[in-house]
Amino acid sequence: MRTLLKPLLAQDPRFVSFYAPIFQSLTGKNLLKLGQQVHAQMALRGFEPDAYLGAKMVAMYASSDDLDSAVAIFHRVNNPSTLLYNSIIRAYTLHGFSEETMEIYGRMHCLGLKADNFTYPFVLKCCAELSRIWIGKCVHGLSLKVGLESDMYVGTSLINMYVKCCDMSDARRLFDKMTVRDVSSWNALIAGYMKDGEICLAEDLFGKMPGRNIVSWTAMISGYTQNGLAEQALFLFDEMLKKDSKVKPNWVTIMSVLPACAHSAALERGRKIHNFASRIGLESNVSIQTALLAMYAKCGSLLDARQCFERVRGTQNNLVAWNTMITAYASHGRGSEAVSTFEDMIVAGVQPDNITFTGLLSGCSHSGLVDVGLKYFDYMKRVYSVEPGVEHYACVVDLLGRAGRLAEAKDLISKMPMQAGPSIWGAMLSACRKHHNLEIAEIAARSLFILEPENSGNYVMLSNIYAEAGMWKEVDNLRVLLKAQGVKKNPGCSWTE
Structure with missing residues (x-):
């Protein structure tokens, strides 16, 4: 690239537009120093970037991870254009600065510059990241006004925004209106339905898709896993492995299906998936090894888990x-x-x-x-x-309770910076039964009755503690209290165990 640019830079250009194709050729090439040299030469010759050149320079600096320089150039342009704003909006969005993107878009709108089918997808992505559906709906209205709602990229971005903001009804309504749909719009809806637990709707869409890609299959498998449908996830993964399948699993698919093995304790299935990952060259993938570690651990094979751990611990x-x-x-x-x-x-x-x-x-x-x-x-x-946090205090209360150090556990609860929840008082009540401490058991039970008034298990636990102490009158009183409050005893629970 340096060799190609050398004769160009030796020239004495008359117009600032001379530099635009140079910066464009450097964009995405990770040649920041060369870009800075071109910029310095341009400045020495007294050229200031106009909106067109500024857009190219912003893109070059942003693609080289020098966002500060990109922003500085953006602010130096006196007469900005939609192209320049699009360039800085893209830069902010790709670097994860959603708030700044929204601020820049607001300024663009106030200047009367027209957003286009390049602007809206990035702005909508930020609306989704920030969960600002009300702004997303305003952007939707503006895109509709200028006839861009039907644009495939804008339409897909709108669907993504609605899905990520948990508005599946508007997402589906827009999807049904689209005359041309790309695979991303189908995938977004499938993922959204799975997230909402609408399995049948996701399956219906998946069945109707004209062309499924790896994202489609992975969204279904991941959705099944997240909804506890391990067998369905494993079945779909097996379908991908068939010889006539046009789409084969990648590392994301494998990571999505491994938790299904853990949920169903399907250790042998997990080992087969491990072998498949090795055959396609994913043995050294850190994310895969970590997911395999979790799968083996949950399936109870600590030896296999440790072997995976040793591969990634460094x-x-x-x-x-x-x-x-x-x-x-x-x-x-x-x-x-x-x-x-x-x-x-x-x-x-x-x-x-x-x-x-x-x-x-x-x-x-x-x-x-x-x-x-x-x-x-x-x-x-x-x-x-x-x-x-609460979970750590619960562990320590359980730790002390199991050891019979109930007074210390009670003292710890009294010093907690947050309110003790059911997990903490439940651990305390169980420990009191084990160590026959009636006084603290009553304190724990009273707290549980307030926190979980519908949980009959707490009443039964205290009843058993009373029974073990021979306090039958208190057992009867608890039965009356339970009946008066309309709490139903869980099947299989006995008043005395």
């Missing part, structure tokens, strides 16, 4: 993998391994988060590692700057 800041391994050990009652993995994580320089500590504290609780759990609970904020 990846820089792969917090998800560390959290998954810690949580896997914790959920299988292997607290010592959870603690050991956490300590390895700290040595590796990975910063823990709230999910890390939920797994760690849960592991300590289920393995009776009381002092270790209390130590790391203390370290959460003081050492690692992670604010304890």
Whole structure:
């Protein structure tokens, strides 16, 4: 590129427009220094960018991740155009600055510059990112006024906006009006219906699609998985693997189907998917290995999970993998391994988060590692700057409760910076039954009756504690209270167990 530009730059141009094709040729090539040299030469010759050249320069700088320079050039142009505004709107949007995009679009509208089919898709994308459906509807109205609602790209962007803002009725209404639909509009609706749990509507659209692509299949598989329909997800994945299938799974599809194996504890199916991923060259994909780790862990195969973990643990800041391994050990009652993995994580320089500590504290609780759990609970904020949440307090209450340290657990609840919820008082009530502490059990039960007045299990738990203490009058009183409040006892629950 430098060689090609050298004779051009040796010329002495008369017009500023000379530079526009040069900046355009540099856009997307990651040649920032060369672009800066051209810009410097232009400035030395006394040229200031007009709207057309400014748009090309903004695009070049933005594509080279120098957004500050792109913005500076935008503000230096005296007579902006729609093209210039489109260029800066695209730059802000692609860099994730949705608020700034909306501000720039508002300024463009106030100047009376007409938005076009390039402007609207980016603005609508930002409306979706910010969940500002009211602005999206205004943009929809403006696009309708200038006859762009029927434009395929604008129409698809509108559908995406409505779907992401959870307005499926308007999304479907617009979809049905479109005379020309691209595959993206179908995919957006399918994903939206799956997110809303409207499985039948998603299946109907998928069945009617004239040309399904990888996104269509993945949206269906992901939707089935998210809605707990593991068998349907696995069936559709198998359909993609058939010889006559025109669309084959990619890494996103594999990541979408692996949780379905975990939901149905289909370990062998998971292994087959693992083998398929290896055959198509995805063995080294960090996201795939992390998803496989989670699948094996939830299917109870900690050995396979650990092997996947070892492949990715050296990846820089792969917090998800560390959290998954810690949580896997914790959920299988292997607290010592959870603690050991956490300590390895700290040595590796990975910063823990709230999910890390939920797994760690849960592991300590289920393995009776009381002092270790209390130590790391203390370290959460003081050492690692992670604010304890309700779930962490629940783990520590459970930790103390299992160890019979009920007074300490009660004291911890009284010092919580937030209101104790059902998970905390429920853990306390269970511990009180185990350790026969009637006084604290009554305190916990009263709190649960307020928080969960319809949950008969709490009444039954306290009733069993009374029965074990031989307090039959209190058992009868609870039955009367339950009946008076219209709470129905869950089937299978006994007043005395």
